[in-house]
Amino acid sequence: MDISSASSTGSNIFAITSLLTISLLVLLLLRHYLPLRTTPSYxxxxVFLALALPSSIILLVPIDLASATSSTTNNPNRGVWLPEKVVLVTWRITYWLTFCLTWFILPLLGEYVDSGYRDGRSRMIYSLRSNARYQLMYLGAGVAGLVYFILSNGVHTTSVKGLVMALAYAWGLFLAIGLMGHGLVALPRRLYKNANVSVRLRRLQTQAPATKDKLDEATSEFEELENTVWQLKQRKNGTSTALQEWIDELADTTAVPDRRPGVAAAIRATNTGIPAVVTERYLADLTRKLKRARHKKARFVDEWSHLCQHALNTQTILDSATTKKLEFASSASGQNSWLRLTPALRYQLYMNIIPSARIGASILLAAASLMVIFSEIVKSFAPSISVIGLTIVHHPNSSGSKVGFAGQMIAAAWLLYMDTCALYAISDVKVWGNRALVKRQTYAESACWYSLQVAKLTVPLSFNFITMLPPSVYKETAFYQFLGKLINLTPLGQGFSAFFPCFLLLPVLASLFNVYGKLKKVIGFGVLEDESEANVSGFGTGGWREGKALIERELLSRGEGLTSRGGTSLDLERRVGGSATGSSTPPIAGRGRAAQRDPLLPTHVQDANRQFNSITNREEVVEEDDGPRHFYHDFAERVKNTIDAPDRPEWVRAVGSALTTTPKWMLNEQQTDQSSGGGSVFSRWFGGRAEDGRVRL
Structure with missing residues (x-):
């Protein structure tokens, strides 16, 4: 390209400004999930580079498309473009930095921070050993691929470089296609389901039991590890000075265990995993388990808190349908403090505008998903009818730049949507173990792993994206000249790049027809979370009724009221003087029963406690009923109380007495005398019992 550098000044400013904006957004994202001041720079x-570099590819691909022009100076450049050498150097720096972060730096760093050892040398040895199996697997595949490359192209440097880039691309594309196929269906479907407020509340209530169980399990596991640390502290005198300092450091990061009489003995009896001789390896393993358990607890505490708060806000939106005015609780008011709205306008926003916007967005994204799927299928044999290519290339017969500024914006939007679907599927697929992103408390190993996935998926998706354009456009780009020729160096690599994306239909159909949920029923566990309400009735564990009761009890313990559809509140602080007595866990035997029979509690709170015990199949110990209560028990009592009401009509009582009174012709003489209040003299003097229980003589 022989265009003067002065003509690209505006494009240079735009590219630099966009790059700085992306870097700022990545820093804000890191600040949301990681404490920047306490996070070490290494x-x-x-992690910053692993997020910023793939994000910049979304900017670099459209610039590369517009920069792929002919070599004459008279051809116009209609979009943001950069000189060819600048684009090529930028691709080399971005690709090889991303490659090193993906395959070497981040895997080693993740195991390094997760090791549990105190000194850096031991951490590095542990990290190298943990990654050895991972790297040996790829080394075996690389040897087989190297033999094929040498047989196809001979022994030279290009074969080795092409092998490395082709294997990395193949593995990344395999994951990207599978995750993107799921996300293309799951993302629009989630928006559509969340549009209905009542359906969204029911989904939250259905998820509550499983989330609460995971929180209780994580809390129990963490407390058990803390007790192990304190037992080690009591037995540290027999170890070396370095190990004693290590144990003291662990004890300083844990809470003091329960000091009640008998608790320590019970813990020692149940915890038999402490060896007779404490070694450095054992302490490292304990430290690693303790850090993972702390992260697991923080993860589910955040999920449970977010779920309860979301359920409270959703219920508040439903309750506002009667008054047409919406006021969130004080704890939720911060979410819309930047938007000053009246209660009436807020009701219209959350009840009508946002649901309609979600439905419209779901329809728009569903149409975009269909276009992406169609373009992936037809690109190998009919690229001219690819929808993505038609929407981006606006000047196919131009001798200059075939992609203008509008085409660049559309290309960035397409690429952003494809990446978003793949990354959304990572959060939706539940096969990553204990890894999760937690606000301000994300575990260091989880941060490395998620940034690694972003870096691993972006480059294959970007190259797969440009192949959906006409060959006359993408083969002129610096990206294809740098990466595409090495991938297509052999017939096997060329066929894989052209036809493998057609397998996108497999995860799409699996997500569309809920194949994962059916596999869960067949083999007993699920790869993906099944959102279908299999237990709609709510009986047993996992139903929405149990989830509703759990959320209500949690909000009672916080002093927040979860309003019902009738407008009544379960806020104890507002209706009863004193602190709330609710708890997020089932009440302790004896103390919880007394609280349920407490006459100071409002009737609706007693009903909520009784409903929780009945749904979770817990026995409610009351004087008149000591068996488990279900919804049909409550229904029968309400019908009975309605019929036995004191203000029922006279004819109803007459009919009732007529049906319950035995006719005189069916009674014997003694029964007739007793019913009439009389009887024989003998029976009146000597028979029967007095009303107070004394015997007549």
Whole structure:
């Protein structure tokens, strides 16, 4: 390209400004999930680069498309473009930095921060050993691929470089296609389901029992590890000075265990995993387990808190249908403090505008998903009818730039949507173990792993994206000249790049027809979370009725009221003087029963406690009924109380007495005398019992 550098000044300013904006957004994202001040720089810098570099590819691909022009100076450049050498150097720096972060730096760093050892040398040895199996697997595949490359192209440097880039691309594309196929269906479907407020509330209530069980399990596991640490502290005198300092450091990061009489003995009896001789390896393993358990507890505490708050806000939106005015609780008011709205306008926003916007967005994204799927299928044999290519290339017969500024914006939007679907599927697929992103408390190993996935998926998706354009456009780009020729160096690589994306239909159909849920029923566990309400009735564990009761009890313990559809509140602080007595866990035997029979509690709170015990199949110990209560028990009592009401009509009582009174012709003489209040003299003097229980003589 022989265009003067002065003509690209505006494009240079735009590219630099966009790059700075992307870097700022990545920093804000890191600040949301990681405490920047306490996070070490050796972790923060690689994670930042692993997010910023793939994000810049969304900017670099459209610039590369517009820069792919002919070599004459008279051809117009209609979009943001850069000189060819600048684009090529940028691709080399971005690709090889991303490659090193993906396959070497981040895997080693993740195991390094997760090791549990105190000194850096032991951490590095542990990290190298943990990644050895991972790297040996790829080394075996690389040897087989190297033999094929040498047989096809001979022994030279291009074969080795092409092998490395082709294997990395193949593995990344395999994951990207599977995750993107699921996300293309799951993302629009989630928006459509969340549009209905009542359906969204029911889904939250259905998820509550499983989330609460995971929180209780994580809390129990963490407390058990803390007790192990304190037992070690009591037995540290027999170890070396370095190990004693290590144990003291662990004890300083844990809470003091329960000091009640008998608790320590019970813990020692149940915890038999402490060896007779404490070694450095054992302490490292305990430290690693303790850090993972702390992260697991923080994860589910955040999920449970978010779920309860979301359920409270959703119920508040439903309750506002009667008054047409919406006022969130004080704890939720911060979410819309930036938007000053009246209660009436807020009701219209949350009840009508936002649901309609979600439905419209779901329809728009569903149409975009269909276009992406169609373009992936037809690109190998009919690229001219690819929808993505038609929407981006606006000047196919131009001798200059075939992609203008509008085409660049559309290309960035398409690429962003494809990446978003793949990354959304990562949060939706539940096969990643204990890894999760927690606000301000994300575990260091989880941060490395998620940034690694972003870096691993972006480059294959970007190259797969440009192949959906006409060959006359994408083969002129610096991206294809740098990566595409090495991938297509052999017939096997060329066929894989052209036809493998057609397998996108497999995860799409699996998500569309809920194949994962059916596999869960067949083999007993699920790869993906099944959102279908299999237990709609709510009986037993996992139903929405149990989830509703759990959420209500949690909000009672916080002093927040979860309003019902009738407008009544379960807020104890507002209706009863004193602190709330609700608890997020089932009440302790004896103390919880007394609280349920407490006459000071409002009737609706007693009903909520009784409903929780009945749904979770817990026995409610009351004087008149000591068996488990279900909804049909409550229904029968309400019908009975309605019929036995004191203000029922006279004819109803007459009919009732007529049906319950035995006719005189069916009674014997003694029964007739007793019913009439009389009887024989003998029976009146000597028979029967007095009303107070005394015997007549």
């Amino acid at each position: 972790l923060l810098i690689p």
